[in-house]
Amino acid sequence: MEDHTEHKKLLKPIPVSTKADQVEEQVLQYLRLGNFKPGDTIPKEEELSKALHVSRPVIREALSRLRMFGMIDSRKRRGAILRQPDLFSAMERVLMPNMLSNATRRDIFELRLVLEIGIADLLFLRKKPEDLLALEKIVADEQILLEKDRTPENILLLIENDLAFHGKIYQISGNKMLQSLQRIIIPTIKHVIDHQFKMDPLSYGKITHFQLLELLKQGNPEKFREAMREHLTYHFEQLSV
Amino acid sequence: MEDHTEHKKLLKPIPVSTKADQVEEQVLQYLRLGNFKPGDTIPKEEELSKALHVSRPVIREALSRLRMFGMIDSRKRRGAILRQPDLFSAMERVLMPNMLSNATRRDIFELRLVLEIGIADLLFLRKKPEDLLALEKIVADEQILLEKDRTPENILLLIENDLAFHGKIYQISGNKMLQSLQRIIIPTIKHVIDHQFKMDPLSYGKITHFQLLELLKQGNPEKFREAMREHLTYHFEQLSV
DNA sequence: CTTATTTTTATGTATTACATGTTTACTTAT
DNA sequence: ATAAGTAAACATGTAATACATAAAAATAAG
Numbered sequence: 001m002e003d004h005t006e007h008k009k010l011l012k013p014i015p016v017s018t019k020a021d022q023v024e025e026q027v028l029q030y031l032r033l034g035n036f037k038p039g040d041t042i043p044k045e046e047e048l049s050k051a052l053h054v055s056r057p058v059i060r061e062a063l064s065r066l067r068m069f070g071m072i073d074s075r076k077r078r079g080a081i082l083r084q085p086d087l088f089s090a091m092e093r094v095l096m097p098n099m100l101s102n103a104t105r106r107d108i109f110e111l112r113l114v115l116e117i118g119i120a121d122l123l124f125l126r127k128k129p130e131d132l133l134a135l136e137k138i139v140a141d142e143q144i145l146l147e148k149d150r151t152p153e154n155i156l157l158l159i160e161n162d163l164a165f166h167g168k169i170y171q172i173s174g175n176k177m178l179q180s181l182q183r184i185i186i187p188t189i190k191h192v193i194d195h196q197f198k199m200d201p202l203s204y205g206k207i208t209h210f211q212l213l214e215l216l217k218q219g220n221p222e223k224f225r226e227a228m229r230e231h232l233t234y235h236f237e238q239l240s241v
Numbered sequence: 242m243e244d245h246t247e248h249k250k251l252l253k254p255i256p257v258s259t260k261a262d263q264v265e266e267q268v269l270q271y272l273r274l275g276n277f278k279p280g281d282t283i284p285k286e287e288e289l290s291k292a293l294h295v296s297r298p299v300i301r302e303a304l305s306r307l308r309m310f311g312m313i314d315s316r317k318r319r320g321a322i323l324r325q326p327d328l329f330s331a332m333e334r335v336l337m338p339n340m341l342s343n344a345t346r347r348d349i350f351e352l353r354l355v356l357e358i359g360i361a362d363l364l365f366l367r368k369k370p371e372d373l374l375a376l377e378k379i380v381a382d383e384q385i386l387l388e389k390d391r392t393p394e395n396i397l398l399l400i401e402n403d404l405a406f407h408g409k410i411y412q413i414s415g416n417k418m419l420q421s422l423q424r425i426i427i428p429t430i431k432h433v434i435d436h437q438f439k440m441d442p443l444s445y446g447k448i449t450h451f452q453l454l455e456l457l458k459q460g461n462p463e464k465f466r467e468a469m470r471e472h473l474t475y476h477f478e479q480l481s482v
Numbered sequence: 483c484t485t486a487t488t489t490t491t492a493t494g495t496a497t498t499a500c501a502t503g504t505t506t507a508c509t510t511a512t
Numbered sequence: 513a514t515a516a517g518t519a520a521a522c523a524t525g526t527a528a529t530a531c532a533t534a535a536a537a538a539t540a541a542g
Binding site for chain 2: 020024028031032035036037038057060061062064065066067068069071082084085087088090091093094095096098099100101103104107108110111113114115116117118119120121122125126173174175176177178181184221222225226229236239241
């Protein structure tokens, strides 16, 4: 018997992943190699259970994960059908800025800067008259707010206004992926500005929203990029090696 | 019949959610409001089961999803402990370019352009001598390959070399989030270039990798941005409104 | 006091049963 | 014969239960 326990210790270097993990990997592999298209059905839980020699709860646990990513959509009687995975929307659900490490929050803060600098070409490719009108409205609102006193609630309104301006930029890009990323970025940026850097959320460079809008109307991508870089200059100054 | 399809669109997009979905949402809510930190433990499955009045398998199904995101790490006897969610790594696992819609693939293609244009400031902030040496090696290899015949295998090597150069750029940025995004982008870019645009993967503008490297050594972010924009000009030309 | 063993306990896995909603097939009425 | 209504089948959703397993805690042995 003591020999038995000896073997037990020696034989198991424990690369343990649970069965559900393995099933998930198997199914993903199956999907990758199968070259399926959205709308195709995958084997029934019962069939998977028999094919992989695991119980149905384990199968369900694995499929549940794919469901969370929007990869499958299982309906009664029909089984599970493949869907186009929505890469970022699932991520939004689990994003909790306070759970992230400072390093990750910093990464997201930087990501925002990278995106808003690099987005210029898309803006000039896709901007429409109504977009410019919307931005004009936002800038006009900002002007009104700036002329008022700096009461706490006005500060909040200014922050909202600022968010609206930059958010509209992502929207004009016409790129859903960028918009998804922005939804991930926003709560993190707020957290970073409040807790990590303790900077004034409205401390922008010499270039104002108004000037950015004018450039978007009459300028070109290159000028817009450099103006945005200047606009975000205080944000860039927060960065460290 | 045409009337029928009309109604289908107008009526019910099916807002059904399973219990596991609801449990997942409850737990996420609990975590968000609780202001927890990595290392904290969450209630045991049994407790959750009683508190939410659902069976343990349902609880497990919900927790399994959080496990997939790396949010929790459950160990026997101890229960589940919170971890810092790795936002993008889970997404890499489920990325299957052939499952994406053309629109999504186009979005990812554009994301790459946005990132590589916007990344310039980070590069100049974080570049280190060894990074430049690595890039020099890549560029030298490219030069050797370019002087050889255009055999299929040499073409493949050139594509690998190109990937190495641009990949190194992301690495120099020192931003893990950008590197994660790149791992999502790479297989999609390949797919898009092969199937969607049918463009030459190596068709770059007048600016070469060598010139980009020289700018990274002696130039500034602004010049680098515009050079990268020129380098990617044929990619930008693929874009449509 | 250290080490080995047992016990405890929470998760991992499996079996089983039943509920629920869809599809398919069948029946019935006009 | 076509249309509507009904019943049967079937796959997923939910639940209860039992046992395996591993890790921590408690206890016993040296």
